[in-house]
Amino acid sequence: MPVFIPFIFGISLHHLFLYYPYTTAILFFSTAVYAAVRKKLLFVLLIALGIFFAFWRSAPHIDETDIWNRELRLFGRFVPSRDLTSSGQPVRIFRPESIAGEEPDEEIRSPGSGEVIVYSEFEADSDMLYELLLKTGKDRTRLNPGGAPVSRLSGKIVSAEVKGAAGYSVTHEFNKSRDRLNRYFLQNFKPDSAGLTASVTTGETSYLSDSLKEAFAVTGLAHILSISGTHFGLFSVVLYGTFLFLLKRLPYDALQRFTLYIAPSQAAAILSLPFMAFYLGLSGASPPAVRSFIMIGLFLGGLLIGRKGAWLHSVAFAAFILLLFDPELIMNLSFQLSFIAVLFIGFALERNKDEEDLPPPSPAGPRGKALKFLKDSLMLTLAAMIGTAPLVAYHFHYLSLISPLANLIASPLIGFGLVLLSVVSSFSFLLSGHFLLGPLVSVAADLSVTLVYGLARIPYADIKIAAFPPVLCILFYAGCLLYLLSGRRKVFLAVPLLPFAVYLALSAIEPERLRVTFLDVGQGDSAVVRLPDKKTVVIDTGMTGRETAAFLKYSGVRQIDALVLTHAHPDHAGGLDHLKEKFSIKEIWEGIGSGSEPSAAADITQRTLERGDSTGGSGYSITVLHPYQGFYTRDGNDFIAENNSSAVLRISDTKASFLFAGDIEEEAEEDIFHLGTWLKSDVLKVPHHGGRSSAGADFIGLISPSIAVISVGRDNSFGHPTPEMISTLEGTRILRTDKDGAVKITSAEDGLMVKTFRDDRIEKAGSLEDEWKNIRKLFRTW
Numbered sequence: 001m002p003v004f005i006p007f008i009f010g011i012s013l014h015h016l017f018l019y020y021p022y023t024t025a026i027l028f029f030s031t032a033v034y035a036a037v038r039k040k041l042l043f044v045l046l047i048a049l050g051i052f053f054a055f056w057r058s059a060p061h062i063d064e065t066d067i068w069n070r071e072l073r074l075f076g077r078f079v080p081s082r083d084l085t086s087s088g089q090p091v092r093i094f095r096p097e098s099i100a101g102e103e104p105d106e107e108i109r110s111p112g113s114g115e116v117i118v119y120s121e122f123e124a125d126s127d128m129l130y131e132l133l134l135k136t137g138k139d140r141t142r143l144n145p146g147g148a149p150v151s152r153l154s155g156k157i158v159s160a161e162v163k164g165a166a167g168y169s170v171t172h173e174f175n176k177s178r179d180r181l182n183r184y185f186l187q188n189f190k191p192d193s194a195g196l197t198a199s200v201t202t203g204e205t206s207y208l209s210d211s212l213k214e215a216f217a218v219t220g221l222a223h224i225l226s227i228s229g230t231h232f233g234l235f236s237v238v239l240y241g242t243f244l245f246l247l248k249r250l251p252y253d254a255l256q257r258f259t260l261y262i263a264p265s266q267a268a269a270i271l272s273l274p275f276m277a278f279y280l281g282l283s284g285a286s287p288p289a290v291r292s293f294i295m296i297g298l299f300l301g302g303l304l305i306g307r308k309g310a311w312l313h314s315v316a317f318a319a320f321i322l323l324l325f326d327p328e329l330i331m332n333l334s335f336q337l338s339f340i341a342v343l344f345i346g347f348a349l350e351r352n353k354d355e356e357d358l359p360p361p362s363p364a365g366p367r368g369k370a371l372k373f374l375k376d377s378l379m380l381t382l383a384a385m386i387g388t389a390p391l392v393a394y395h396f397h398y399l400s401l402i403s404p405l406a407n408l409i410a411s412p413l414i415g416f417g418l419v420l421l422s423v424v425s426s427f428s429f430l431l432s433g434h435f436l437l438g439p440l441v442s443v444a445a446d447l448s449v450t451l452v453y454g455l456a457r458i459p460y461a462d463i464k465i466a467a468f469p470p471v472l473c474i475l476f477y478a479g480c481l482l483y484l485l486s487g488r489r490k491v492f493l494a495v496p497l498l499p500f501a502v503y504l505a506l507s508a509i510e511p512e513r514l515r516v517t518f519l520d521v522g523q524g525d526s527a528v529v530r531l532p533d534k535k536t537v538v539i540d541t542g543m544t545g546r547e548t549a550a551f552l553k554y555s556g557v558r559q560i561d562a563l564v565l566t567h568a569h570p571d572h573a574g575g576l577d578h579l580k581e582k583f584s585i586k587e588i589w590e591g592i593g594s595g596s597e598p599s600a601a602a603d604i605t606q607r608t609l610e611r612g613d614s615t616g617g618s619g620y621s622i623t624v625l626h627p628y629q630g631f632y633t634r635d636g637n638d639f640i641a642e643n644n645s646s647a648v649l650r651i652s653d654t655k656a657s658f659l660f661a662g663d664i665e666e667e668a669e670e671d672i673f674h675l676g677t678w679l680k681s682d683v684l685k686v687p688h689h690g691g692r693s694s695a696g697a698d699f700i701g702l703i704s705p706s707i708a709v710i711s712v713g714r715d716n717s718f719g720h721p722t723p724e725m726i727s728t729l730e731g732t733r734i735l736r737t738d739k740d741g742a743v744k745i746t747s748a749e750d751g752l753m754v755k756t757f758r759d760d761r762i763e764k765a766g767s768l769e770d771e772w773k774n775i776r777k778l779f780r781t782w
Contacts, residue, residue, distance in 0.1 A: 004316040006043050010050020011327050018764050019774050054327040068139040069715050073100045077166050080126040080179040092118045117154035129166045133158040139714040142547050143520045143741025143757045145782040146554025174281040178202040193445035199225045201422045203284035215456035220403025228288035234415045236296045243268035288338035294318035311346045337388050344387030345380050381407045390473045393465045397553050402461040410451050418444040466556025471778040475499040514653040514747040520737040521547045523713030524571035533617040535561040545575015549582045559584040566662030567646040591627050591647035609647050620653040626672050644668040656747035661687035669699045679703050686710045690721025697728050707733045714738045
């Protein structure tokens with residue numbers, strides 16, 4: 001076993017200890033006893049060394065909740081590139097060396113990647129060091145299943161002071177080169193072609209459109225967008241082959257003298273390494289790129305000394321080097337997917353080699369070699385696909401069915417065409433200012449984009465996968481390990497898939513219930529209703545629709561049966577276009593007094609809601625309580641009139657009822673007050689985010705909810721919910737999306753089951769009880 005593996009295992013144990021301390025201790029001591037019995041004490045020492053190293057390098061925990069809506073002092077430098085937001089606002093990326101609060105000793109750590117988004121037209125020199133006084137924005141963190149857990153730190157410059165010239169940095173020089181290339185791509189190629197070329201050349205993926213990223217995901221080609229083994233492998237083969245070809249064509253006398261000191265293969269390896277190192281810097285040195293560079297570097301180094309190392313040693317060494325620089329990488333999804341794909345490919349090649357060692361049944365001709373090439377290519381694609389499938393399905397909620405075909409067709413075009421042409425042209429551009437093969441690169445990029453979009457449009461190219469418990473991933477990889485340890489006995493082949501089969505069987509017999517998830521969309525509203533007949537109803541979209549789309553994707557939803565827009569204000573209906581782009585929508589329902597524009601899509605049924613409308617299915621009903629034909633507001637402006645025209649719906653089954661009150665204010669509440677018991681509900685979506693102009697005491701008393709959900713944004717400027725609203729709701733359980741995150745309420749036989757995203761997350765464990773809670777969360781999903 002490679003000596004680096006126990007060290008990596010120790011780093012893993014350190015991170016596991018934070019959440020499962022008792023389980024980790026049992027695992028460590030069990031391993032230590034086993035190793036001692038087998039007289040492998042070095043194994044135990046390397047594990048312990050990995051644990052202590054990760055502990056030593058781990059960053060101290062700093063509360064990140066107090067970084068918003070305040071002034072911070074940042075010291076560092078700007079990234080060379082300058083971009084615009086979707087609204088056209090100038091934005092720069094600042095890489096701070098330190099961040100301080102108002103107190104001199106107040107240490108701040110930026111969430112996410114550590115980079116800070118600065119909204120400013122400030123003309124900064126990326127070669128200088130700056131001290132910025134930054135006014136941070138609102139906390140835009142969204143706590144939803146399927147969403148990004150942390151918002152990047154951002155703000156506007158209050159003041160900026162030059163602190164001198166920044167020291168020479170190789171990384172910074174590469175960033176300047178990357179920026180020059182990205183600018184060229186954006187100015188000379190079509191938008192999608194520019195985004196694709198930048199991603200495979202400089203590793204910059206921010207220029208990729210959502211539609212192109214989705215097409216690559218659907219076709220199982222997303223790995224191409226991250227510079228890794230495919231890119232480095234092809235580039236190294238071309239470099240090595242080119243140099244070897246040129247060296248062997250030296251004049252005979254020169255070649256003869258040359259080979260007295262070094263073999264042509266060794267010289268080709270030496271000449272290839274600097275170019276590979278330059279491509280690594282140009283690509284941004286992401287974990288997959290560094291892993292690929294190390295493994296190829298080891299291979300070329302093996303040629304120099306006349307040895308070829310075992311592939312598993314190379315993989316372990318690459319992981320070891322990366323984790324020496326940053327032990328936190330072991331929790332990085334890109335790191336995990338990259339190494340898991342390589343491991344599964346490696347084990348597949350081992351098995352294939354064992355089969356090839358057997359005597360062939362007959363000599364293979366050109367046709368046989370071609371078939372063997374196709375078979376091997378398909379085997380490697382399937383190996384990587386199977387190995388990464390559980391993690392891809394868990395995090396991205398899809399499984400590409402067309403991946404093997406797409407990789408056979410598109411990977412050669414992008415790899416041998418676009419990547420090689422672009423990298424060679426990039427070298428010439430940086431050296432001479434001339435993009436040598438620009439027209440060919442543009443054509444290759446256009447063809448690649450067209451091909452990927454075409455493959456993605458094939459029916460059933462992928463399947464949407466609803467969220468499943470994380471323990472299934474753990475059991476899958478444990479089953480794969482058992483298969484390998486058993487000597488690859490076929491009887492163990494089904495073990496990794498058995499947990500998924502059991503879970504699917506149990507899910508199939510579980511009865512459907514009325515479930516409502518109130519999403520955290522900031523200062524806005526959006527709720528997703530899952531009806532007992534498995535239909536999906538979305539009530540409002542929030543400002544952007546992105547949070548709603550992410551949750552629907554997390555839930556495995558392909559089609560929205562009904563999208564209800566309570567009224568036309570953007571915090572409720574602003575995400576309509578985004579949802580129309582991402583999902584098939586059967587019907588759009590709007591209140592009769594709404595100011596929304598009718599849907600232009602011919603395949604979407606438009607329904608206008610008014611009081612008395614009702615629909616339903618087996619065991620449930622949906623009733624419209626407001627507005628009605630002829631309703632108008634006597635007081636206020638158009639904004640208040642639109643609020644008071646909000647559609648009010650009551651959804652109920654045999655056990656529970658939910659009242660969705662939109663943004664109605666006092667006048668609309670008075671207008672529906674006479675409905676009496678029709679309003680009584682177990683759960684109330686509090687109108688107008690808990691503002692003082694809505695939900696008076698009499699109205700709340702009539703509804704008599706046991707649970708009140710307030711959809712409200714963190715740090716909102718309106719003061720929602722108001723103290724008066726909280727006082728009015730006294731005696732009712734209050735759930736707030738700004739504090740609790742997404743809220744899920746399920747109708748059950750024994751009452752309402754409530755789950756909040758904040759409580760459902762796996763947290764660091766300080767006791768056996770905390771660990772037991774985390775263990776139970778491994779077996780649950782939202």
